[in-house]
Amino acid sequence: MRPPTAVQRRIIEAADPETGRLSGTETQLAGLVRARLAFRHPRPPHACFLTPAGHRVRKEGAAPAPSPPPAPATPAPSGASGVFAARTGTETERPGTEGAARAREVRSAWEGLVELRRMTNTDGARDRPCGWERAHLVQAAALALEAAACRPAAPGTPGYQVEETPQPEAVAVREPTREGLRACADALSRAGWQTSEHAERRAGGRYVLASPRRA
Known part of the structure; x- marks a missing residue:
């Protein structure tokens, strides 16, 4: 494999430090894809991300302060908005897509x-x-739960809720039943998340604290 050009190195070094998403012209990104240093995500908007080989190049000669990239793409499209959104259970309106169509969207995402x-x-x-x-x-945890067939809450309907927490890299998952809460914890664990169950100090209920596993 040919070594990357100076321009390609600059693009690689400016990749998002968390997601590996790349910014550049269509020609530049296509060149990185051909060099197997990047891949194009199969879902719209077809953003380009570093491959493991691209990450190695970046690690070997990363710039100390990469320029801020655009926001990362969501995993898959859906519905009229054109962008898939996993259900967190905190929505204020009842969802539009249901049944088999929603199941296909979730599976694809x-x-x-x-x-x-x-x-x-x-x-x-x-x-x-x-x-x-x-x-x-929040979106990642909600997608893992919905993909595992756990049921999100809807207005007037019991189910799980995924919310932010003050802790870094952690979300809180609440479910009105103990059985449902444990099912959510199991689903997240299978999806690569670390989970622990805690008691609410004021409300008296329980919730699951979940964070992405790193190793």
């Missing part, structure tokens, strides 16, 4: 995220969260 893990984790691991998930904790 989860498959896209697993592929993103394979291509952006430096060791190609599919069973461990990637940089995109650590940068989008």
Whole structure:
């Protein structure tokens, strides 16, 4: 494999430090893809990310202060908005897509995220969260839960809720039943998250604290 050009190195060094997403002209990105230093995500907007080989190049000669990149892409498209959004259970309106159509969207998004893990984790691991998930904790955890067939809450309907927490790289998952809470914890554990159950000091209920596993 030919060594990257000076321009390619600059693009690689400016990649998002968490997700490995690249910025550049279409010609520049296509060259990195041909050199197997980047791959194009199969889902719109077809953003380019570093491959494990690209991550190695970046690690060998990374710039000390890469320029800020655009926001990372979400794993998959969906619905009228054109962008998939996993259900966190905190939505104020009832969801539009249901049944088999929603199941297909969730399955497609989860498959896209697993592929993103394979291509952006430096060791190609599919069973461990990637940089995109650590940068989008609530959406990533919600997708893992919905893909595992756990049921999100909807207005007037019980189910799980995923919320941010003050702790870095951690989300809180609440579910009205103990059985449902444990099912959520199991689903996240299978998806590569570390989980622990805690008691609410004021409300008296329980919740699961979850964070992406790094190794």
